[in-house]
Amino acid sequence: MSATILNQHLHSHGLDLITDTHKYRKVVALRPFNKGSVVITSRPLCNPIIFPTHRAQHCETCFKTKGSNSSTSATAGGLGLERCSVCKKRYYCDRDCFTVAWKGWHKWVCHDKDMEDLDYEMLKMVVISIERLRNGAFKEPKQSGVATATTAAAGSHGTGEQESLALTEYVFSTLMGHEAIADPVEISKYKEIATKIREQLIVAKFPFKSESSRGEPPSVAELMRYLCRFHCNNFSIHDSQLFTMAEGTFPVGALFNHSCRPNAIVMYEGQTQVVRTLEDIAVGQEVCTSYVDNGVQRAERRQLLRGKYYFDCLCPRCGDGESSETAEKAGFRILDDLIEGDQDGEDGKKVDGEWLTKQFETIILPGARSLQVAGPSLQPPTMITRSSFTSYLIHSLVPLIQTGATEQSYMERLFAIYDALQTTPHCTPKPFTTTVMTNATSFFNTSLEHQSWALASKIGTFILALYLMIYPRHHPLVGLHCFTLAKCLWNDVEGGMTSVRLSHEILKLSRNILTVSHGRTGQNASLVKEIETFMRTVESELG
Numbered sequence: 001m002s003a004t005i006l007n008q009h010l011h012s013h014g015l016d017l018i019t020d021t022h023k024y025r026k027v028v029a030l031r032p033f034n035k036g037s038v039v040i041t042s043r044p045l046c047n048p049i050i051f052p053t054h055r056a057q058h059c060e061t062c063f064k065t066k067g068s069n070s071s072t073s074a075t076a077g078g079l080g081l082e083r084c085s086v087c088k089k090r091y092y093c094d095r096d097c098f099t100v101a102w103k104g105w106h107k108w109v110c111h112d113k114d115m116e117d118l119d120y121e122m123l124k125m126v127v128i129s130i131e132r133l134r135n136g137a138f139k140e141p142k143q144s145g146v147a148t149a150t151t152a153a154a155g156s157h158g159t160g161e162q163e164s165l166a167l168t169e170y171v172f173s174t175l176m177g178h179e180a181i182a183d184p185v186e187i188s189k190y191k192e193i194a195t196k197i198r199e200q201l202i203v204a205k206f207p208f209k210s211e212s213s214r215g216e217p218p219s220v221a222e223l224m225r226y227l228c229r230f231h232c233n234n235f236s237i238h239d240s241q242l243f244t245m246a247e248g249t250f251p252v253g254a255l256f257n258h259s260c261r262p263n264a265i266v267m268y269e270g271q272t273q274v275v276r277t278l279e280d281i282a283v284g285q286e287v288c289t290s291y292v293d294n295g296v297q298r299a300e301r302r303q304l305l306r307g308k309y310y311f312d313c314l315c316p317r318c319g320d321g322e323s324s325e326t327a328e329k330a331g332f333r334i335l336d337d338l339i340e341g342d343q344d345g346e347d348g349k350k351v352d353g354e355w356l357t358k359q360f361e362t363i364i365l366p367g368a369r370s371l372q373v374a375g376p377s378l379q380p381p382t383m384i385t386r387s388s389f390t391s392y393l394i395h396s397l398v399p400l401i402q403t404g405a406t407e408q409s410y411m412e413r414l415f416a417i418y419d420a421l422q423t424t425p426h427c428t429p430k431p432f433t434t435t436v437m438t439n440a441t442s443f444f445n446t447s448l449e450h451q452s453w454a455l456a457s458k459i460g461t462f463i464l465a466l467y468l469m470i471y472p473r474h475h476p477l478v479g480l481h482c483f484t485l486a487k488c489l490w491n492d493v494e495g496g497m498t499s500v501r502l503s504h505e506i507l508k509l510s511r512n513i514l515t516v517s518h519g520r521t522g523q524n525a526s527l528v529k530e531i532e533t534f535m536r537t538v539e540s541e542l543g
């Protein structure tokens, strides 16, 4: 296996891997990609690790969720999960899934009481997986009910070659681990874990039969290198609602670099990772995902990226401080200034639930009709209150999402908004900071719990405005929020037909956004179908 084979694989997907002085390597597009296309699908190096808190909810082999529909072993109430009768810790949906896991890895971890530490668990699973691959014991699981890279990708329009496990292993060996600059405390923890696993595998007589192993597990130094690589290349696996439930090593997916304004997103279909474009990508453009929440402030992003991935971000949003100021860089600099702010406002007012309630009483929900017809000459308000901010953002941006405006015209509008917000006097505390967003989100969740639909509709509309200001327009977080907001609006009887019409508009927005991030085929597409079903209910009420 070599770099040539990796390049062939990437070329078959319309991608190229080129060297970069700052990032080591980067993935660029060899052909144009439309927004919402699958760039590539990646397979995990070993079975991903389901978090202990989520184990009873997912089959370890196919990742199907308890209670979901399954063509293989559905009970009347949907998919049931059976626990391994020995360790009583891991769950499977049927005998096929259990057998795949047992033969592949489960029997080697079933009695291991140390399998509760994520690094330990991941390392042991990877060692087992690599050795089985090298000694020829690895067999592709049968397709019945088992989501392999092959079966899941088939539903997701992956256009290029399927990834072989040998390629997965090769790419893993090329990933950056930053061993030389890694935190010494982490390194000593890695040494302890590596030593323990090595001894444990020897005592358990794990069959190291491959030529390269010479009958022994990899050295402690090699195992420590693996752990360093996990640290800056692993992924949190989330479901279609973006709730994280597992962690996995996807070496091919880890080739994509970070941007705080990403043009691609990582999704999951069973155990297959799917990289999808959030915007149209031109030939020669780098394809980037995001390693952190794009909603956090610049200083926090820097800290997170340096702490975990050992780099200073020079993406279009962060800029490098040296090259000349582009319109893009200037625009994003304003955004980061706008969203910075303390818990307390400039006048010392605490941004708490009670205070927010008073503010939201003044919000006037924009009518559904105006969402469709907002024109390009929309004037910013002369004084920014929460209500005027909400209307201005939503009226200015939603029509461009609905009509599929180009990224360039969308960004021009967004930068003009940042500019206007910067110079317009505003209420205190500033309405658009991440602190306000955090508080508004928890306030929104409380109003959902209490089924206070009118209040939830108002806060949710305000949060939508904040999201549109901060996140890429087709980010799934925006689409998922719209779906929740649409349900609140529909339930808000006080809002009458205005609320129902607005619910329909927001549902359309949600459908358009999630079609890009979740796709029209494959497992995640069921969410888009759910939205469309709900849209029909709302339409029947609208008559």
Ligand SMILES: C[S@@+](CC[C@H](N)C(=O)[O-])C[C@H]1O[C@@H](n2cnc3c(N)ncnc32)[C@H](O)[C@@H]1O
Pocket (backbone or CB within 6 Å): 022, 023, 024, 025, 026, 174, 175, 176, 232, 233, 254, 255, 256, 257, 258, 259, 308, 309, 310, 311, 312, 313, 314, 315
């Ligand atoms: C998941 S890997 C990405 C692929 C990596 N560039 C490679 O060639 O193997 C993460 C590492 O890539 C580098 N990296 C990713 N995004 C970057 C960025 N925006 N700027 C600088 N370095 C970046 C950092 O060294 C980081 O630890």
